[in-house]
Amino acid sequence: MLAVLGIEVNISSNSNEQIAIDTFDYYLYQGLKIDTRPEPRADKLISALNVLSDKLLANNHLNRSQVKVVICNAKNDNIQSFTNTFSDVLYCESLSDALNFCSQVSVEQSKATILMSVDGRDLNACAAILISTQHAFQDVNSQLSQCHCYAYINAQSIVNSAFDATAKSQLIEQHIYDFFVRNSSNYEQIESIIINQSMSSISADEHAQHCLSLSYIDGQQSASTDKCTLLTSIDCYDSEDADFMALLSLISTVLCVDQQYRLGYCGDLLSRSEPTDSIAEKCADLPYYLLSESTSYLPQCANQIRQLVLSFVAEHSHQLVLVSNSDSSNNKQIEPNYNNGFLAQQKMKPIIFKSTSVQQLIEALHCCEQSISRTAQSFTQFSENHLRHGHFKHQSLQFNQNQQGYYCLVLLADCFEQLIAQIVLACNGLPKAISNKQVWKTPLGSYCSGHLVEENQYKKPLSFVYPGVGALYVNMGKDLLRLFPHSHQALNLMSSDLSRSLQDLLITPRHLKVSDEHPLQDQQNLRRSLANIAEAGVSYAYLLTHIFQCGLSLNASSAAGYSMGEVSMFAALGCWKNPDLLSERLRQSPIFTEQLAGPLKRLDLAWGEAKNGNENAWESFHIKVGLMQVNAIIAEYPRVYITIRNTPESLVIAGEPKQCLALAKQLGVRAIALNVPNIIHCELSRSEYQRMQSMYSLPVQQKLACQLFSTSCYLPVPITEKAIAVSISKCLTEFVDFPRLIKNIYATGERVFIEMGAGKSLSTWIERILKSNQGSVTCLSVNQKNLDDYTAILKTVATLVSLGYPVNLQPFYNGTLVRPVNKIAESVLVS
Template identity: 30%
Template structure:
């Protein structure tokens, strides 16, 4: 066995790669995160020019100065690979050709330790071979439905430095190589794989349980796959019933790139550590030989998800398994560099759902600008760049009276949205009504942002669902470093197993429903997750889009979320710990509901036993009518008044059913069955005060409203706890709270948290008054789409905000520790110059043409899908209008 010196770590400081249809590192990373399979083309790529671009991009990414000595190591070279040395932008002090990644890493380590060079560039170049075309996509060979692995072309490069050198140079560190084991001249056997793993653990000083993601070879060769699987299961066995390590293989995304496959695996794993996510595996169903996986720590994520630190962990750790020709085996341990606070990302700016901002002071000028955008589509090659250009153009119209947001994913869609906008703007000026499309384009002639204030509205709890908030950390990676989010990392790691379930098999719809029911039955976990999501969204709005909230209020337990999200509380850990040990949401208000039993004089039930007697129902009926019927029912309560025509009653199940039968109104059981906002929970007042009494910061300029008095409240630690407890122990009249805020000239209501119930209720409460209510999260809609649609409305209503994070130039560093302070940000023109430099390279046009062809290929499918969605939306609106007319008619007849 041969291993790299134990006391020296390496750092990956630069990377780049090229694979068909994903010609940049950013596009490759997007492919990985989105769990997609790369489109294969049969084009004949010229290796030398492509490899030259990859090499110099990796060096530029590493910020290696021209006067620094570097080494170039080519893996599996071709007859032309030596020519690449002529194109190195730094001083080349060493050149070598190796047959494997393992040997290249070994040579790199020796060169760096001996200080012969400051950095080593390892490049993988494929031999010339025909690219295999498979329209069914690639496969993770561990899957029961997988057949053969498809060969593809690609080039990849990484730049390595000694870890200490990289830190001294203040270089970006994608990942740290903590250790590598190499086993030579060994048989293709599970014990060989196990030996390589265990020696790597020892070198890196980690345990198998510490590793959260494992990138495997998955060669598709049956004997090799069996040896790898069995060896890994044996080496990673922890003895605990805990799915702690995700499996994946880059071959499921891009096929087998042969000589560069190992470097692609290394790059993928480094990116996952850098951006802190577990990658999804496309087209995964079930493993081959399912019996051998029982009791293993492995699971497969079918969608990418945030990577939270496990309790007690200080950093994320991953591994790459390596099996090469000539019976050489290796295991590589990597970890994130926790001091790497700034983790630059263009992911949000390159999302293919673009907002085109247009503003003017009158109808004619607005239409002129729309027409100009329409004319610019004749020769557009990049919709992202066009959107960025229009954002820059908008800067001179920022103070305009009117603003239009046009949303689009591709040129054909933009063309249709522009045509609709021309007519929509004319109609809006003629009728005074807002205009919007199913896609999200929006315009109002009555902007509320200039007339009134903005309020953040925090929804109540117990509405969590599987998969919620999955993409928000990738869209805004700085959120990981928020001080409050960090304070609840340990609980997040536990709760996320409900939100993003783990399994070695792809879970069926029924299995997911069962898991979600377990989540519903765990109110503490739901409350903690929802409080955390509210914080994330608040920081996103304030720190990224510079939307300030001079006012805020919450619905029910949303008042708790509000305090943490707005930074009044700076830590939720003590409350989290207390909630998990308190019987409040376990046996008192949930589960056995002993608080109710005690109030009604019923026998108490111990933990573990349950006898359901309590129900919650939504009633489509006025509260006054319901209150009249409740005069005859002592065990039914109006707990929540959502709108003038929607209330929630709670109480003894049979009594609730009698109320509904008497009223003869539409009624629906709620998905949760906890006790809240009623007389039987008065006994829990002191416990609620204790949970909601935390050290507070009184320097916030935000005015906070509470349902305790339906008025602004003073920011004082003791008073906050008492106000929240009082509000939770009594009926909540949401229309009263909303109207109080409206009377204080609040016109813009932004729902910050899970779902869109509050924004819907506010629109119903204020339906005859000028206002705007928007939400940022809706089940079934991805986070990015919801956020962009909300921003479009806020922009048109002239709310003060900064849209620059949506466009293809970077933002300045954000202050994550101060979510309440407004800071201006400006684009870094140096990167705009860099973009111009990239556009001037010889291959830029051919690559752009390639993307244009791909966009056109998808055009017909997207067009038909959009048409279907519009028709469905119209049908649903018609049905809703018909239902409202019928209800109105029935009431008149009564």
């Protein structure tokens, strides 16, 4: 067993960007290709190797005399002057030999080993990991005991492969099978199999097929249909150097464990000569699945053991490595990592300009444009220095008697060319917008409110609004925990089973083929169970709220929920001491599993034989029409109910689909099915009122610096156990008038609303509801189906900064997955 105590890479890219470990982690997760440039000069390579090793040593407070070096390549004269600076260097011909030597050194000498490799093709990349055994790592008198363990290497194996393709395939398949048996593992214990190959006679898809065959070896096909093992590949870097690729693949596997994510797969496993339908049928029951995009790993319980197998094929060998977050000898687990630089690695950055006048603002923009032509910095360095030193905040910012604030412009860009284009747009459009006190914005997300920001304003009001469960969608929020890893801790306090709470199986469906055929069915599966999506809706609201409150330092002064979003509101803002208890009740209660959702047993009692076992006996529809028009004819349709008023001109009706469609036809409007067959917000749901009140009765936190509005009374609700339970029960069993709720919140002085959930329906409706009110209103959404998580949040942040909110922007520029290590105190002899 080996412990990985440090990881680092150094790759020269064509963009003149030196790719280190945080950037490599970003490329790996995003599935982006690293565009490398050759470095034929040996002195450049020596410099890169020195930087690489010095980083590893400095991070762990070690020096060169305290470690051994293993070079996983054939001996290379180009790096002779580098290896001369270490006391002991060994060259190995394979990753397997290198790992064996690292283990031997650590046991015999209690030293760590730097395992290093160089891309021998163009000398443009090097990679290294710092390794020790458990014995040296846990020696309290050693500096190694202070190091952080990124992952454990619990087993490894290598076989020489045959030249014949058929024999080679059989050898690989048997090697995988023997490796699993020898290490007491099967596919149910392996969370991911990560494949990679270099100069191999097989493709990535063929390699993956060998892993699939594991379920058929010796005729032992799995009886399980649960897809529990991810099959994926490393695709961000290509090289003909097998030794370098083997080490880079190992580092990638360690990153998946340490950074708690799962990799997407870009291939097509079913692309064989055999008919696709036949293979799809054959593979349907296999325990493996693919992901089209990388996503966060969600454990089913606290301290869950993760085991990943790296399968690496070279021209004449096949290597397997078992990587885990747990030491196989004593099941000791690594403390989860809640730090990374993934947010800081995002390409698009906010560039902020502040000035007391339009003229000064335009001057600052021209100054920025001129400085771009002179800078030798990368765009990321330029934007970070801009934030740190405030280069474009006009130095005077002096206020006269008639001026009590400043204008704030936020430009979004991911490169200098894009920033210049945004500057040109701003110079052309800002004067008119500010003169008319109108918002100026671009499709990219650049923003200026057009109003003065009050200097040193103590507290700005902000309202969080929570959408209903119908807004959830497949692959929602897949990057949130990567962008804001500290939220793991908050979620762990909320739930002991994050996979269940965030509905991992429904939000991130398992398939053995990435196909356009799945999304519609996956979305229908997600909406089928009200209890499941209610739980997921609460959990994602909790996650987003924690990100904004703790990650970005933005606290709400008021909040409201739309339909079941009211439950999300109380949970997300910390009203309940133990929100995990609600998840258990939602799963066990017949309210949302039998009566008002699922088989809809409530209809059996209400409609009797008229339901006739029809699974489509109930549906909700959105119609664009006023409340009075529907009330005028609804008596003609006894099985139709008005459930929600979204805006003055739009409603949600629910009931028997045939009657709902007939009502809409009579009014001459289109009825859009919401595919949410749940009986709430009408008189039929009142039979469950008492049981709802019991279910939502949970011990509460007494202090909350936020007013929580409810449609049960359209006023703030007292933070007591009974008041909250009554509020939610009334909300879910009565008609909801959303415009009335929003107008009451607006009357308290709220002008900025942030939709804390999926989609932007609420923010759109709030704009329509308040369009006739005097004074500007800003409505924002933090998660949209057509935007990645970072872009959606960044656009929201840009608007809030322009409005003068004190957003914490440091994580957008700084961060690293490398953990700080304490330096052990040296013993001092005293005479």
